[in-house]
Amino acid sequence: MRVLILIPCHNESESIGLLLDEIKDLHRDLDVLVINDGSTDDSLDVIRQRAYVKVLNLPYNTGIGATVQTGFQWAFKNDYDAVIRLDGDGQHPPADIPAHLQALEQDQADMIIGSRFLKTHNIGYQSTLPRRLGIYYLRHLLKLLTGQRIFDPTSGFVSCNRKVIRWFAEYYPYDYPEPEAIQRVKQCGGRIVEIPTTMRKRLAGKSKISTSDSFYYFIKVSLALIMFHGRKCNTRDI
Amino acid sequence: MITLELQITVFLAALLLLFFVIRGIRSGHLQLKHALLWLFLGLINMIFAVFPGAALYLTQLMGIELPVNAMFLTSIVIAYLLILQLSINSSTNELKKRKLAQKLTILEEEVRELKQQMERLSKNKL
Numbered sequence: 001m002r003v004l005i006l007i008p009c010h011n012e013s014e015s016i017g018l019l020l021d022e023i024k025d026l027h028r029d030l031d032v033l034v035i036n037d038g039s040t041d042d043s044l045d046v047i048r049q050r051a052y053v054k055v056l057n058l059p060y061n062t063g064i065g066a067t068v069q070t071g072f073q074w075a076f077k078n079d080y081d082a083v084i085r086l087d088g089d090g091q092h093p094p095a096d097i098p099a100h101l102q103a104l105e106q107d108q109a110d111m112i113i114g115s116r117f118l119k120t121h122n123i124g125y126q127s128t129l130p131r132r133l134g135i136y137y138l139r140h141l142l143k144l145l146t147g148q149r150i151f152d153p154t155s156g157f158v159s160c161n162r163k164v165i166r167w168f169a170e171y172y173p174y175d176y177p178e179p180e181a182i183q184r185v186k187q188c189g190g191r192i193v194e195i196p197t198t199m200r201k202r203l204a205g206k207s208k209i210s211t212s213d214s215f216y217y218f219i220k221v222s223l224a225l226i227m228f229h230g231r232k233c234n235t236r237d238i
Numbered sequence: 239m240i241t242l243e244l245q246i247t248v249f250l251a252a253l254l255l256l257f258f259v260i261r262g263i264r265s266g267h268l269q270l271k272h273a274l275l276w277l278f279l280g281l282i283n284m285i286f287a288v289f290p291g292a293a294l295y296l297t298q299l300m301g302i303e304l305p306v307n308a309m310f311l312t313s314i315v316i317a318y319l320l321i322l323q324l325s326i327n328s329s330t331n332e333l334k335k336r337k338l339a340q341k342l343t344i345l346e347e348e349v350r351e352l353k354q355q356m357e358r359l360s361k362n363k364l
Contacts, residue, residue, distance in 0.1 A: 035343075056343050062336050070340045077344065174336075 001105060004080045005030050005097070006071040008064055009047070009088035010037040015202060017046045019086070020053055022094040028101070033074065034088070037067040043088075065174030072160075072168040084159040089202035092157040096197045100159040103195055110164050110190040113150065113182075114157030114197030127199075134218060138179050141222065145229050146186040150194065153179045157197055164190055171235045173224065176217050180224050188233035240290040240305050248309070249287035256280035275323060279316045283309070 005023060009016050016034065023032055033054045034047045038061035047055050056070055068085065075083050082104045086092040096114060103112045116127075117135070127135070131154075138153045156178055160168065167188050173180035185192055259276045262268030268276075286293045286309050293305040302308045 054347070056347050058343050059339050062339055066336045066340060070343055073340060074344055074347070 001081045002079070003030055003082045003084060003101065003104070004071075004075050004078075005032045006068070006075065006083050006085045007032070007034045007088050008037060008067040008071065008085075009034050009039060009043050010061060010064075010067070011039045011041045011043060012088040013039070013041040013043040013046050015090040016043055016088050017050075019088065019090045019094065020047070020050050022090075023097070024050075024052060026094055026097060028097065030084075030097070031080075033071055035067045035071045035074075037061055037063070063174055065172055065177040068177065069168060069172035072165050072172065076162075076165050076169040080162070080165065082159060082161050083165055085156060087156045091199050091202050093198060093200055096157070099195055099197075100157075103193065104159055104161060107161070109193035110161050111182075111185050111192045112159045113152060113155050113192065113194045114159075114199075115150075115152035115155055115194040116197060116199045117151040118194060118196045130214065134214065137218075138221065141225055142179060142182060145225055146183055148186065148192060150182055150192065152194065153182055155197075157199070163188075167233065176221055179221050180228065183225055183228060184233075184235075187231055240286075240293060240309075244306065245287050245290060248283050252280045252283035252287060256284070272323070272327070275316060275320045279313060279320070282312055282316065286312075 007016070007019070020032065020034070023030070031054065032052060033056065035056045035058065036044050036047065037058050044055070044057060047053055056074060058067060058070065062070075071085070072083065084097060084100050084104075086094070086097075092114060100112055100114065103109070135152065135154055139150060142153050143149045154176075158178070158181075164185055167184060167190070168181065171184065173184070182192065256277070259268065259273055259280060263270055263273050290305065293309050296312070297303075297305045297308040300308060300311070302311070
């Protein structure tokens with residue numbers, strides 16, 4: 001099985017290097033792709049120093065959705081069987097990659113979400129209280145709309161098989177895309193399963209989501225989930 | 239009632255608007271498909287200015303007190319439509335731009351890869 005580790009990166013020069021080294025230390029013979037989303041710091045240099053990493057370099061800051069989608073498009077074009085997506089800030093521990101690989105190999109689901117809120121596994125970094133409230137709300141909204149309870153609907157630590165790679169290459173939401181991506185997979189009839197993960201605080205740098213962003217997040221994601229409810233799977237970008 | 243002064247003002251304003259819109263179309267700065275609503279706005283106001291009876295009729299139809307308000311309302315509705323059209327345009331353009339960026343990025347990587355392969359090949363030949 002050809003597996004690609006996909007990492008979106010926007011101004012993460014302090015953490016991306018550490019993260020890439022950690023992945024290399026797994027000795028799993030995985031292809032690693034970093035999509036640099038118009039970083040203005042020296043992220044690109046840090047990535048290019050590591051010869052085992054493939055780089056896609058977007059010409060300007062396109063946002064997380066378009067960045068991740070570019071990775072899925074590349075993965076689809078290059079015939080990968082599976083993709084494991086991690087954030088560039090180091091919140092998602094590479095030590096949990098083998099668990100994702102195992103779930104993919106056993107075909108436990110089409111999409112596997114690394115979740116920090118599974119009942120058996122409430123340890124590690126749980127995010128701040130307002131965000132936890134937001135996650136609680138999204139969990140119930142998604143349950144209402146898709147019928148499945150996803151304990152960590154905003155997790156960016158996600159792996160997918162080829163079917164989902166294709167769906168995401170064709171259409172992927174923008175701005176805080178994770179809950180909508182879950183909705184899309186459900187609309188396409190995909191199976192989703194969560195496996196526990198222990199998230200860390202970001203390795204360095206600051207979060208990109210401010211309080212006013214959170215408000216926009218709340219409105220945008222709610223509206224999107226409701227408005228796109230019942231949409232067909234064959235939706236494509238314009 | 240609509241005063242003669244207002245009639246003249248609206249007429250001149252509409253004329254000016256139509257002048258700029260038509261000039262834009264002829265010079266190619268404004269695509270006809272985006273100009274239709276602007277033309278409509280100019281024409282409607284022209285009609286109101288030349289035939290105040292039309293505004294009067296509209297006033298009674300919509301239960302508005304002053305004919306002037308009916309004229310304003312009509313213009314505002316068309317203006318909102320124009321803004322909506324612009325928003326849709328802007329969204330579409332952003333998506334298209336993003337798509338181009340994605341295609342370019344992937345192509346760039348492929349070209350890089352091909353170049354490296356070619357270099358390796360030519361070195362082997364030498």
